[in-house]
Amino acid sequence: MSVKSSKMPAADEAIAISSAPSVNRVPLATYRWQLSESHGFEQIRELIPYFQMLGISDLYLSPLFRARAGSTHGYDVVDHGEIEPAFGGEGDFLRLAEAARAAGLGIVLDVVPNHMGINDSGNRYWLDVLENGEAARWANFFDVDWDAIPQTLKHRVLQPVLGQPFGAALEQGELRIVYADHRLQVEYFDRRFPLAPRTWPAILQRVVARLAVAMREEQAAPVDPAERRASRIELTELESVIAQLQHLPAPGGASPIALRERYREQRIARRRLAHLVGKRPRVAAALTAAIDEFNGVVGEPSSFDRLEKLLSDQCYRLAYWRVASDEINYRRFFDINELAAIRVEDDQVFETVHRLVASLLERGLVTGLRIDHPDGLLDPAQYFQNLQSLYRHSLPEHARESAGQLYVVAEKILSGDEHLPVDWAVSGTTGYELISLVSRLLVDADGVKEIQAAYEELSGVEESAAQILYQSKKEAGSVAMLSEMQMLASRLYRIAQRERASCDFTLPTLLRALQEVVACLAVYRTYVPPRGWEASEEDHRRIGLAVRLAKRRNPGMSRSLFDFIANVLLLQFPKTLSQEDREAWRHFALKLQQVSGPITAKGVEDTAFYRYYPLASLNEVGGELAAGGLAVEEFHRLMHRRAATWPNGMSASSTHDTKRSEDVRARLHVLSETPRRWRESVLLWRQMNRRFLADWDGDPIPDANEEYLIYQTLVGTWPVAPMDEAERETYCGRMVQYLEKALREAKLHTSWMNPSEEYETRAFDFLRKILGQDAAAFQTDLTQFVADVSDAGFVNSLTQVLLKATLPGAPDFYQGTELWDFSLVDPDNRRPVDYATRQTALMELTKSVERDLSAIARELGEAWPDPRIKMLVTLRALAVRRRFEQLFASGEYLSLEVQGVHAEHLFAFARRAGDDWVIVVTPRQFHRLAHAGSGKASTGRGQADWGDTAVVLPTDASRSWRSELSGQKLEAESNNDTLTLAAKQLFATLPVALLTKSQPTKA
Structure with a gap:
């Protein structure tokens, strides 16, 4: 049996190569560090020698910009x-x-x-918008719809921050006026919102009234004349401040000069009032009393009327947090109320957001950028061009022409056969698509199909993956992100009203149709251009397919409604349409593109992945819900393309956003190789643990699908070494934390918006019981199952590391994964990393490698699965990358033929640049191979009987090779004009192989 190499079409290759520009500095390997208060800059600085020794070329930091107080991730920048x-x-x-x-x-x-x-006082841009509304200096900073449909939001922005409905919060005294930081503000627990200066007179006039009463009382009493003069001065000055505030330049349609004047007048008025309050005790006392009047008295509802009226005059509307899902009128990041989208397409906003980045680039302190969520940008292609322009201008003028591009990678999720847009000035993506491809290469395609076929029986899920995907996306657009869809529908409604052919389309029907089209879109977003009027052929295909599917799924809705939406999205307007209306069509298409990405992410990654998981290791960011195995030939073809188009993109295996760590996935992949036993084990475990299920009106908690996920999660994370009581308690806590997230993301029995404490408590109780003393028999059987699949799981893990380090692209290592890491989705994957242990292990390993590579490789192979094996593979692979930097940067990718009885279990390729060669050989579906024949693994330490299986080398390849992982020398066998390397030799010490040319052995 043999597997032949595949070739990429020459024309495709030529096109691809031309799209890969010169890059100023390409990392050899990056190391992702999650910054936190306890793991900051000083801690990472101390570890620089460790990263150097490991072979890391670039530190890859999570966001370091000032974030809201207490941020755990840094993506909520203020x-x-x-x-x-x-x-x-x-x-x-x-x-x-x-x-x-x-x-x-x-x-x-x-x-x-x-x-x-936006929920932090450090965001001065948002505070400016709250204080001054759409006439604010920074009003264009955020994506706010100031002409929203609800009358209560006309020229106001919703602030959904209240823990209960507005009326209740008001009458219970939770909203109170305060004077702080030289401003009148409304305080809600630990948050403060500025009151517009134009509304201050409502309070200050009451201060004047109190001071006037005090003056009349002074006139009837023997008071020092100087004191009377001071009182008159206080009153006159305060009345002047009020007049100044009442005559501020008009906020609407003001010229830049008038805008500056209004801010200047506000600043002067604030300063004058602050002087009065700070220097005149009577003014301060009168202000406090006036504020108390406005704040009302709990138990006297009418006493809050003044405060309600004052709040209604603000540029924002304070509201119950649940209102956000229906009426929010600023674009959010996903459905997170506290994260507001910014308009980085505006030159001023771009400059403000990137001023620090530009400074760091100019000083040579930053050498590359990772761009978060570019699909949320209005014009990603232009943004990346602007970024490269910013980089060029950070260089000395004489160096700008000759400098290559800045290394930039985009966090772009590619769906199905989608490719990264060629007009993006980037070096590639952050690598999610490679995670998916490697996973699909490693699983058994037939086994995945068998697991999927048995899934309904094991889980009770009757819907297909396609149905669940559609339902999840539709739910995201009709619940979590309904507000964004309503804003879009309002825009579309205004467009429809201008033409007689569409003026009868109602707002509710347009909203439903939009939700359907987005739910049927096969990609995260399209890229209809902000300039020009021609949508790409690809966008025509994507949108056309989405509209056809939406029609089929909704036979009761007017087909003309969907045709109208397609015409608008593809800019196919009537010839009679005015230029103004054409721009309105395009603006709508652009805005929909910004929203479809978050809806897809919310629907797929944060919903469908937690509802449908026959083999959970394939449910990964960048993967498809019903993904299956990938043929070796197809994988080679895709790597040819990657080498030609995006040779410098990141090659990841774990990230801060992956649903499971690389080692958890690697173990779960093995289930595809033993689908029958997996099915039998799940049925057995369900029987064993049935007594622990809770009853919910006749239905079990957890339900069958949730129980199925629990068993997969335990198999993927169960330690191979026995746990003591403390370790077991910690492990149980982690699993409960994960289950909470999984249940809430699924949104079937509980959710983040509407958590069901009763359901969750019973589900957690089930999990704790099956991990407790009363379930010893289950744990024994689980331990035996894990022992059987973990060997192949560790082999898969090493394969992933080696492929990541040698396939086209720049390998990225997530913190801590240089040793085995069985973490789950965040926050589990952001636990502190034990670097002391890693430093010690790396120092000892480095010394051992320098002393005798063969000896340490044998020692670790015999100590299987010693965590240092993974570190050794990482260390040696990165050393080879350093030695052959040009080869990995721009060398060829050659698929290698394999032959022999177990050829289907062997994967091999070469990288070549001139006379330099590197060969990589790894197992596939190792569990089936190791259990072939006898039904039992041959050694239980990553070894198997390979028989005559071998790698066929190109005729111009060397005969003499050195294993960079084991130190052994290998000679290719010559037979009938072919050169072969036997698998049994390649894997004699370790189960993966990395070869470089060596001098021929002397006779």
Whole structure:
């Protein structure tokens, strides 16, 4: 049996190569570090020698911009111009950057250009919008619909922050006026919202009235004349301040001069009032009394009328947080109320957001950028061009022409056969598509189909993957992100009303039709151009398919309704349409593209992946819900294309956003190789644990599908070494935490918006019981099952590491994964990493490799599955990347033929540049191979009987090779004009092989 190499079509290759521009600095390997208060710049600076020793070329930092207080991830930025003080601030970062530069390390920075955190007083841009509304200096910073349909939101922005309905919050005294930081503000627990200066007179006039009463009383009493003069001055000054506020320049349609004048007048008025309050005790006392009147008295509802009227005059509407799902009128990041989208397509916003980035680039302290969520941008292609322009202008003028592009990777999720847009000035993506491809290469395609076929029996899920995907996306657009869809529908309704052919389309029907089209869209977003009037052929195909599916799924809805939406999205307007109306069509198409991506992500990654999981290891960001195995030939073809088009994109295996760590996935992949036993085990475990199920009006908690996910999760994470009581308690806590997230993301019995404490408590209780003392028999059987599949899981893990390090692209290592890591989705994958243990292990390993590579490889192979095996493969693979930098940067990718009795279990390729060669050989579906014949693994330590299986080398390849993982020398066998390397030799010590040319052995 043999598997032949595949070739990429020459024309395709030529097109692809021409699209790969020169890059200024391409990382050899990046290391992702999640910054936190306890793991800041100083901690990473101290580890620079460790990263150097491991072979890392670039530190890859999570967002370092100032975020909201207490942020755990950094994506809720409140000031792009300041480095987060909790991480050490600018001083510690500069010390880190200088140390990294001295060590030859680059820094890749995670930039968040799509949104900002708005629930923190540090966001001065949002506070300006709240204070001054659509006439604010920074009104264009955020994507707000000031002409929203609800009358209560005309020229106002919704603030869905209240824990209960507005009326209840008001009458219970939760909303109170305060004077702080020289401003009148409304306070809600620990948050404050500015009152528009034009509305201050409502309060200040009551202060004047109190002071006037006090003056009349003074006139009837023996008071020092100087004191009377002071009282008159106070009153006159306060009346002047009120007059100044009442005559502020009009906010609407003001010229830049009038805008500056209004801000100047507001600033002066604030300063004058602050002087009065600070220097005149009577004014301060009168202001406090006036504020108390406005704040009302709990138990006297009418006493809050004044405050309600004052709040109704603001540029925002304080509302119950649940109102957001229906009426929010600013674009959010996903459905997170506290994250507001920003308009980085505006030149001023772009400059403001990237001022610090530009400074760091100019000083040479940052060498690359990772761009978060580019699909949320109005014009991603233009954004990346602007980013490259910013980089060029950060260089000395004489160096701009000759400089290559800045290394930029985009967090772009590619769906199905979608390719990264060629007009993006980037080096590639952050690597989610490679995670999916490697996973599909490693699973058994037939086994995946068998598991999928048995899924309904094991889970009770009757819907197909396609149905669940559609339902999940539709739900995201009709519940979680309904507000965004309603804003779009309102825009479309206004467009429809202008033409007689569409003026009878109602707002509700347009909303439903839009939700259907987005739910049927096969990709995250389309790319209808912000300039020109021709949608691409690809967008025509994507939108046309979505509209056809929407029609088929909704036979009761007017087909002309969907045709109208397709025409608008593809800019196919009537010839008689005015230029103004054409721009309105395009603006709508652009805005829909910004929303469809978050809806898809919410529907797929945060809903469908938690509802449908026959083999959960394939439910990964960048993967398809019903993904199956991938043929070796197809994988080779895709790698040819990757080498030609995006040779410098990131190659990831775990990230801060992956649903499961690489080692959990690697173990779960093995289930595809033993589908019958997996089915039998699930049925057995369900029988064993039935007594622990709770009853919910006749239905079990957890339900069959949730129980199925629990068993997969336990198999993927169960330690191979026995746990003591403390370890078991910690493990149980982690599993409960994961189950809470899984249940809420599924949104079937509980959710983040409407958590069901009763359901969750019973589900958690089930999980704790099957991990407790009363379920010893189940745990024994689970342990035996894991022992049987874990061997192949560890082999898969090593395969993933080696492929990531040698396939086209720049390998990225997530913190801590240089040793085995069985983490789940965040926050589990953001637990502190034990670097002391890793440093010790790496130092000892490095010394052992220098002393005798063969000896340490044998030692680790015999100590299987020693965690240091993964570190050894990482260390040696990155050493080879350093040695053959040009080969991995621009060398050829050659698929290699394999032959022999177990050829289907062997995967091999070569990288070549001139006379330099590197060969990579790994197993596939190792569990089936190891259990072939006897039904039992031959050794239980990553080894199997390979028989005559071998790799066929190209005729111009060397005969002499050195294993970079085991140190052994290998000679290719010559037979009938072919050169072969036997698998049994390649894997004599370790189950994966990395070869470089060596000098021929002397006779």
